[in-house]
Amino acid sequence: MTAKPTPLVIDRLIDDRRTRVIVCCGSGGVGKTTIAAAVGLRAAERGRHVVVLTVDPARRLAQSMGLTSLDNTPRPVRGVRTGRAGDGGSMHAMMLDMKRTFDEIVEAHADPDRATQILANPFYQSLSSSFAGTQEYMAMEKLGQLRRADEWDLIVVDTPPSRSALDFLDAPARLGRFLDGRLLRLLLAPAKLGGRTGLKVLNIGFGMITGVVTKIIGSQLLRDVQTFVSAMDTMFGGFRERAEYTYQLLRAPGTSFLVIAGPEHDALREASYFVERLERDGMPLAGLILNRVHRSPAARLSAARSLAAAETLQGLADSESSALAITALRLHAERMRQVASEQRLAERFTAAHPLVPVAQIPAQPDDVHDIDGLRVIGTAFE
Amino acid sequence: MSVRDTDWDGVRLHVVTGKGGTGKTTVAAALALALASNGKPVLLMEVEGRQGIAQLFDVPPLPYEERRVAVAPADDGRPGGDVFALAVDPQSALIEYLEMFYNLRQAGRALTKLGVLDFATTIAPGLSDVLLTGKAAEAVRRKSGGSPVYGAVVMDAPPTGRISRFLNVTSEVSGLAKVGPIRGHADTVQSVIRSPQTVVHFVTLLEEMPVQETLDGIAELSDVGRGGIAAGGIMVNMMRSLWPPEHRRASGAKPGRRSVRSASGGEERTPGTAHDTQVLEVALKAAGLGEDHQLAADLAAELAAEARAAAMQRAQRRRLDAAGQPCYELPFISDGIDLAALYRLAATLREQGAA
Numbered sequence: 085m086t087a088k089p090t091p092l093v094i095d096r097l098i099d100d101r102r103t104r105v106i107v108c109c110g111s112g113g114v115g116k117t118t119i120a121a122a123v124g125l126r127a128a129e130r131g132r133h134v135v136v137l138t139v140d141p142a143r144r145l146a147q148s149m150g151l152t153s154l155d156n157t158p159r160p161v162r163g164v165r166t167g168r169a170g171d172g173g174s175m176h177a178m179m180l181d182m183k184r185t186f187d188e189i190v191e192a193h194a195d196p197d198r199a200t201q202i203l204a205n206p207f208y209q210s211l212s213s214s215f216a217g218t219q220e221y222m223a224m225e226k227l228g229q230l231r232r233a234d235e236w237d238l239i240v241v242d243t244p245p246s247r248s249a250l251d252f253l254d255a256p257a258r259l260g261r262f263l264d265g266r267l268l269r270l271l272l273a274p275a276k277l278g279g280r281t282g283l284k285v286l287n288i289g290f291g292m293i294t295g296v297v298t299k300i301i302g303s304q305l306l307r308d309v310q311t312f313v314s315a316m317d318t319m320f321g322g323f324r325e326r327a328e329y330t331y332q333l334l335r336a337p338g339t340s341f342l343v344i345a346g347p348e349h350d351a352l353r354e355a356s357y358f359v360e361r362l363e364r365d366g367m368p369l370a371g372l373i374l375n376r377v378h379r380s381p382a383a384r385l386s387a388a389r390s391l392a393a394a395e396t397l398q399g400l401a402d403s404e405s406s407a408l409a410i411t412a413l414r415l416h417a418e419r420m421r422q423v424a425s426e427q428r429l430a431e432r433f434t435a436a437h438p439l440v441p442v443a444q445i446p447a448q449p450d451d452v453h454d455i456d457g458l459r460v461i462g463t464a465f466e
Numbered sequence: 467m468s469v470r471d472t473d474w475d476g477v478r479l480h481v482v483t484g485k486g487g488t489g490k491t492t493v494a495a496a497l498a499l500a501l502a503s504n505g506k507p508v509l510l511m512e513v514e515g516r517q518g519i520a521q522l523f524d525v526p527p528l529p530y531e532e533r534r535v536a537v538a539p540a541d542d543g544r545p546g547g548d549v550f551a552l553a554v555d556p557q558s559a560l561i562e563y564l565e566m567f568y569n570l571r572q573a574g575r576a577l578t579k580l581g582v583l584d585f586a587t588t589i590a591p592g593l594s595d596v597l598l599t600g601k602a603a604e605a606v607r608r609k610s611g612g613s614p615v616y617g618a619v620v621m622d623a624p625p626t627g628r629i630s631r632f633l634n635v636t637s638e639v640s641g642l643a644k645v646g647p648i649r650g651h652a653d654t655v656q657s658v659i660r661s662p663q664t665v666v667h668f669v670t671l672l673e674e675m676p677v678q679e680t681l682d683g684i685a686e687l688s689d690v691g692r693g694g695i696a697a698g699g700i701m702v703n704m705m706r707s708l709w710p711p712e713h714r715r716a717s718g719a720k721p722g723r724r725s726v727r728s729a730s731g732g733e734e735r736t737p738g739t740a741h742d743t744q745v746l747e748v749a750l751k752a753a754g755l756g757e758d759h760q761l762a763a764d765l766a767a768e769l770a771a772e773a774r775a776a777a778m779q780r781a782q783r784r785r786l787d788a789a790g791q792p793c794y795e796l797p798f799i800s801d802g803i804d805l806a807a808l809y810r811l812a813a814t815l816r817e818q819g820a821a
Contacts, residue, residue, distance in 0.1 A: 111486060111487075112485070112486020112487060112625060113485055113486030113487025113488065113676075114486075114487060140627075142674075142675050142678070143678075296564070296573060346487065348487070349802055349803075350487075350518075351487065380764075380768060381764040381767050381768055382761055382764035382765050382767075382768055384761070385755070385761060385765075389755070393750065393753035393754065393755050394753070396752075396753045396754055397749060397752060397753045400752060405745040405748060405749055406749050406752070408742065408745050408746070408749070408769075409745065409746050409749030409750065409753070411769070412742075412746060412765045412766070412768070412769045413753075413765070415768065415769060415772050416765055416768055418706065419768065419772070421800055422800060425800045425801065449771050449774055449775055450774075450778065451673060451674040451675070451778075453674075
């Protein structure tokens with residue numbers, strides 16, 4: 085008995101006006117950005133007003149959507165066919181500038197003098213451009229902003245490239261906790277907290293902690309952090325709150341997750357973790373997109389019969405035409421084996437997650453980097 | 467002593483990077499096995515907390531401890547060396563560092579409970595990288611009885627997009643720690659990473675994006691200053707063997723030629739396939755598959771699609787060749803990667819002189 089998944093009909097998802105946010109997630113290299121763009125295009129051409137938020141698109145794909153720089157500005161995407169009478173949709177795309185997004189939060193929450201002070205702080209600069217999790221936090225922050233602005237009726241988010249698909253769910257909270265952290269303040273501004281009771285319980289001298297931290301990171305950085313903390317004082321609390329807000333937004337009605345994987349062992353394992361995590365957290369999972377699945381137009385000829393026929397031809401008199409046929413038959417057998425192994429992996433996923441709808445997107449013969457290519461992918465969404 | 471000449475004689479630290487989905491961990495493991503065939507133990511380390519090595523070798527999750535996971539096959543009658551594996555995480559590396567330099571192991575443990583180490587490794591971006599690369603440098607330099615403990619160290623490193631930053635730790639931490647022990651540590655690590663003992667191998671597929679990232683990555687490495695970090699080989703992974711010969715398919719395979727979608731949908735069909743269809747129809751009949759025009763047409767379409775894909779792959783391969791680094795080809799293994807597959811890949815790497 086092989087498990088048959090419920091088909092995932094992406095058109096139904098994007099045609100449903102109640103769908104307001106689609107989050108595309110999956111491990112690196114599975115084609116998340118391309119799928120996000122294809123979903124956005126398809127939705128726009130079916131009448132939705134769409135903005136696609138990408139984090140780190142490949143250059144040519146970005147160019148095809150009219151994106152030339154990280155500038156946090158939604159740009160109209162050219163070449164979208166929205167001609168049908170009355171139901172003309174639209175498509176915008178934007179690339180996340182995480183540092184700018186962070187700067188904007190600071191500017192919005194601190195008076196100008198203090199904001200300048202924070203933005204110039206070396207610790208802030210490294211935090212805002214390279215802290216693990218900042219990108220995820222800012223992507224979620226941007227999503228929250230777009231959702232609140234209510235200018236688009238559908239937001240498609242491409243999650244940041246990370247080693248694990250789960251990072252983007254956890255990282256915002258981690259950064260929020262960190263910025264908001266008691267420890268940060270305890271360590272760096274003990275006087276403000278008015279006491280060391282917390283530490284007494286642990287029987288460790290405060291000096292020892294700062295001593296070790298100084299040993300590790302150096303006193304210069306510690307001073308930068310101290311300045312940063314005192315400048316940020318009014319903003320603490322806000323960060324965790326914002327992270328919590330976006331996390332709740334992800335659980336709210338109108339949000340759907342698409343988990344994307346290639347028909348490969350590792351990507352599907354990662355997809356499994358993600359599906360389980362979404363279920364545990366009560367996040368609305370629309371289904372799995374199995375991207376770049378191979379098919380054969382001659383699937384009725386099995387690998388075994390194809391190879392047997394190639395062998396028969398080899399036994400016959402050699403000629404150029406049989407050489408062509410032998411190549412074609414061997415290639416076909418190889419392709420059929422690949423098709424079978426990909427389908428086995430898909431079946432294994434469905435056996436473990438029988439309730440998760442699945443859509444298979446055929447592998448494209450060319451790399452996709454223009455609107456037409458995205459549109460072809462969209463034909464698999466029916 | 468190695469009796470064979472390899473492309474990387476004298477290299478002790480092999481850093482393996484690659485875009486997500488290219489099989490970086492698999493190739494790193496195969497390279498470790500291939501290097502261990504020289505008879506000396508090899509350390510395979512991972513730094514991303516993914517436990518990819520444990521999964522690959524089908525062993526329980528690795529602790530912060532060097533464990534034997536495989537023995538390389540014998541080569542020329544010489545017994546193969548052991549492959550040890552280690553999963554490094556910044557926290558454990560930091561505790562070890564504090565112990566080694568300050569005798570602070572107990573304190574380190576207590577501080578972990580408080581979250582101080584988490585704090586330290588996260589507020590100083592670059593600090594984790596120094597600790598991770600530091601562990602690799604330490605393993606390279608470690609000696610026992612005057613000779614190195616490991617013949618080579620293979621690191622399953624972060625993906626291509628982050629590799630130069632990951633390895634260029636001095637500049638990453640220098641902005642943060644201008645003086646002090648971490649800075650000193652970073653300088654020691656750099657002396658290993660920028661020496662001829664270290665190369666960075668790139669794992670790629672013959673697809674546009676991974677190839678582009680590989681080329682960008684190689685360029686970035688030479689750009690990191692002070693002579694750069696040496697790029698190593700390009701491992702072209704998951705190669706399929708049966709591509710139609712180039713000369714035969716050249717006419718139907720020109721990229722950019724307009725193709726039409728077939729009525730059955732899905733696969734594309736180039737106008738040049740009509741002739742192939744005729745030839746195939748005759749051959750299929752001769753092979754005992756009966757008279758089946760449609761099957762011949764479908765196979766011709768498939769052949770044309772494969773030929774186009776092959777032409778694109780050749781174009782990508784030419785871009786890689788132009789980078790001037792040795793390229794190695796690794797076959798696609800359809801049944802999943804197990805130990806037998808790793809041995810096979812290791813043998814392929816050795817045949818091509820990568821180890």
